[in-house]
Amino acid sequence: MEKRFVLRNVKRVSGEAIDIVIKDGKIAEVTKAGNGQGQLVFDYSGVYVSSGWIDLHVHAFPEFDPYGDEIDEIGVKQGVTTIVDAGSCGADRIADLVASREQAKTNLFAFLNISRIGLKRVDELSNMEWIDEEKVIQAAKKYQDVIVGLKARISSSVVRDSGIEPLRVARTISHKTSLPLMVHIGSAPPRIEEVIPLLERNDVITHYLNGKENNLFSDKGEPLQVLIDAIERGVHLDVGHGTASFSFKVAEAAKQHHIGLNTISTDIYRGNRLNGPVYSMANVLSKFLYLGYSLEEVIASVTTHAANWLKKPELGRIKVGDIANLTLFTVQNNPITLIDSEEDKRVAERTIETKGVVANGELIEC
Numbered sequence: 001m002e003k004r005f006v007l008r009n010v011k012r013v014s015g016e017a018i019d020i021v022i023k024d025g026k027i028a029e030v031t032k033a034g035n036g037q038g039q040l041v042f043d044y045s046g047v048y049v050s051s052g053w054i055d056l057h058v059h060a061f062p063e064f065d066p067y068g069d070e071i072d073e074i075g076v077k078q079g080v081t082t083i084v085d086a087g088s089c090g091a092d093r094i095a096d097l098v099a100s101r102e103q104a105k106t107n108l109f110a111f112l113n114i115s116r117i118g119l120k121r122v123d124e125l126s127n128m129e130w131i132d133e134e135k136v137i138q139a140a141k142k143y144q145d146v147i148v149g150l151k152a153r154i155s156s157s158v159v160r161d162s163g164i165e166p167l168r169v170a171r172t173i174s175h176k177t178s179l180p181l182m183v184h185i186g187s188a189p190p191r192i193e194e195v196i197p198l199l200e201r202n203d204v205i206t207h208y209l210n211g212k213e214n215n216l217f218s219d220k221g222e223p224l225q226v227l228i229d230a231i232e233r234g235v236h237l238d239v240g241h242g243t244a245s246f247s248f249k250v251a252e253a254a255k256q257h258h259i260g261l262n263t264i265s266t267d268i269y270r271g272n273r274l275n276g277p278v279y280s281m282a283n284v285l286s287k288f289l290y291l292g293y294s295l296e297e298v299i300a301s302v303t304t305h306a307a308n309w310l311k312k313p314e315l316g317r318i319k320v321g322d323i324a325n326l327t328l329f330t331v332q333n334n335p336i337t338l339i340d341s342e343e344d345k346r347v348a349e350r351t352i353e354t355k356g357v358v359a360n361g362e363l364i365e366c
Helices: 096-105 133-142 155-163 165-177 193-196 225-233 249-257 268-276 280-292 295-300 305-310
Strands: 004-011 018-023 027-031 040-042 046-053 051-058 078-088 105-115 147-154 181-185 204-206 236-238 326-330 336-339 345-348 352-357 362-363
Touching: 046 133, 051 204, 051 225, 051 280, 051 305, 078 326, 078 352, 096 105, 105 133, 133 147, 133 165, 147 155, 147 165, 155 165, 165 181, 165 193, 181 193, 193 225, 280 295, 280 336, 280 345
Parallel strands: 004 040, 004 046, 051 078, 078 105, 105 147, 147 181, 181 204, 204 236
Antiparallel strands: 004 018, 018 027, 046 326, 326 352, 336 345, 352 362
């Protein structure tokens, strides 16, 4: 790690040109472009800088197939400095996921799957005996520095005959641990009208823009009352794009009805990184630029909004004294074909491309 270096001529999303001086891994100075002093100067003229991107929904436990990948492949190599594993591991394997953080350059936090087996199999809530309440509570306490919430995947292929019962148990454990829930929504049963009323303030609905029959919007594209009520309660909406959980048509309906953009996340793992439709965080963010959100809104969804949900505001700002976690990126006027989970293709005129990150003070090119 260089003792002191300068990112010269970077610009905030507001357009303001600045220099950022990094010393001993921390932001030492934020000054006018051209004024920063250091042993090494890296000229990033024309390149945007933001606080390091945060992906609130990834799968970073490579042993589990199909939902797994290497931490840095979906982290710093993608321009993402902090990832949150969304329930790959339950109590049986969370220790292994926590240990894997030590080898990675990317910051990692995790949702703990309420099923002790996690994603060892993809129907992890089909057997209620796999939900060991005591083990969940013990793991949450032991790894409280890493675990940010509990994960319950509530769709028919996961719960099978267990129905809504796993979510009721998850709610009980949530109250006992004071940890919020991230709830994956998908195909019925259970019906979405049964699922959403069980969610409380700071819980997360992930895949809220999915195009499946059991989604949060009517056939006419209007938000269901359960969604409106959830937003009023303070439930957090997370994109969780994934292989099967993002629809341009549903996203357009959400924007038309002014459903707020809380966090954009990828639900990335090896398969949808290499073969699409996710590919990268930058690709997913480009879809929201295409939808008509401003660059400020798009970047806020992977910086300030995500950091505030995590209750780690330092991860969502550029401030002297903080450990340096930054993302460097450009917006190119290159037409690109974007694809959603329904194989709906759209041609976007502008694309976001990552150039590098500073992860815990270390400059890494993407």
